[in-house]
Amino acid sequence: PEAVRPGPAGAPPSPAGPSSPAGALDARSVSAWFGERKVLDRVSLEMPAGRVTALIGPSGCGKSTFLRILNRMHELVPAASLAGEVLLDGEDVYAPERRLTEARRDIGMVFQKPNPFPAMSIYDNVVAGLRLTGIRASRAEKDRLVEECLTKAGLWREVADRLRQPGGALSGGQQQRLCIARSLAVRPKVLLMDEPCSALDPTSTRRIEQTIRELVDEVTIVIVTHNMQQAQRVSDRCAFFLAEQGTPGAVVEHGPTEAMFTAPVDQRTSDYVNGRF
Ligand code: ADP
Ligand code: MG
Numbered sequence: 001p002e003a004v005r006p007g008p009a010g011a012p013p014s015p016a017g018p019s020s021p022a023g024a025l026d027a028r029s030v031s032a033w034f035g036e037r038k039v040l041d042r043v044s045l046e047m048p049a050g051r052v053t054a055l056i057g058p059s060g061c062g063k064s065t066f067l068r069i070l071n072r073m074h075e076l077v078p079a080a081s082l083a084g085e086v087l088l089d090g091e092d093v094y095a096p097e098r099r100l101t102e103a104r105r106d107i108g109m110v111f112q113k114p115n116p117f118p119a120m121s122i123y124d125n126v127v128a129g130l131r132l133t134g135i136r137a138s139r140a141e142k143d144r145l146v147e148e149c150l151t152k153a154g155l156w157r158e159v160a161d162r163l164r165q166p167g168g169a170l171s172g173g174q175q176q177r178l179c180i181a182r183s184l185a186v187r188p189k190v191l192l193m194d195e196p197c198s199a200l201d202p203t204s205t206r207r208i209e210q211t212i213r214e215l216v217d218e219v220t221i222v223i224v225t226h227n228m229q230q231a232q233r234v235s236d237r238c239a240f241f242l243a244e245q246g247t248p249g250a251v252v253e254h255g256p257t258e259a260m261f262t263a264p265v266d267q268r269t270s271d272y273v274n275g276r277f
Pocket of ligand 1: 034057061062063064077
């Protein structure tokens, strides 16, 4: 097991500044393989701080793989290998001296299927990441953090009077918002979201989208979505991934969302965003 970065003794998690410019991700010529098979080819993409970047493209073109590479989660796959660089605010996420827990603390992840700890209370779910990443906090600090993070995730009013109930007792949409609150508790600079609404109903989806727009003032967001309306509603920038007949996934085009949807440069982008494949 890997060493956990100790938090400053007794120091509460520092409050996230609303105008903090931190959290710019920059992928430089990232290629990835599973065993012999190349699945991403020289993907270069800047994901600016304080913006929502949407990754779009057909299934199997490497969006999830790319997302996982951004916070070193793909290292969990034994056969996976990588070339290229990922920089967070100019610092190499893969630098040998940079601990995995540090990368994961700075760059949180929310998955398609809501995955709160089902038997753990709502309260304990929110603070679960503190211990894992070596942050110490008093009971009073945790109380404040739980309220703050649940508020940011748009869940506080619904659960304030039942924080001791298990996370698994919530509805799917509430569970996803609990997962967002849990991610926020360690003060990440970036939040990665892999199809966070695909398992949710339209009402829950719209609430998560609203939350995403509210969060982006303090955390950079990278979201994978298959929903073109959602990409247009939530993202500032878009990157279109494609893996053509047996070739590895690559970025065909990227840019401001508005331009990608109204004036795509590449015919394949146009076809995809207009639902022609
Ligand atoms: P997307 O998220 O765009 O649907 P993925 O990143 O999940 O695409 O997958 C990209 C390619 O990598 C696919 O061909 C998929 O089969 C392959 N792949 C994904 N995960 C693994 C894995 N753990 N082992 C081997 N191949 C994988
Ligand atoms: Mg995927």
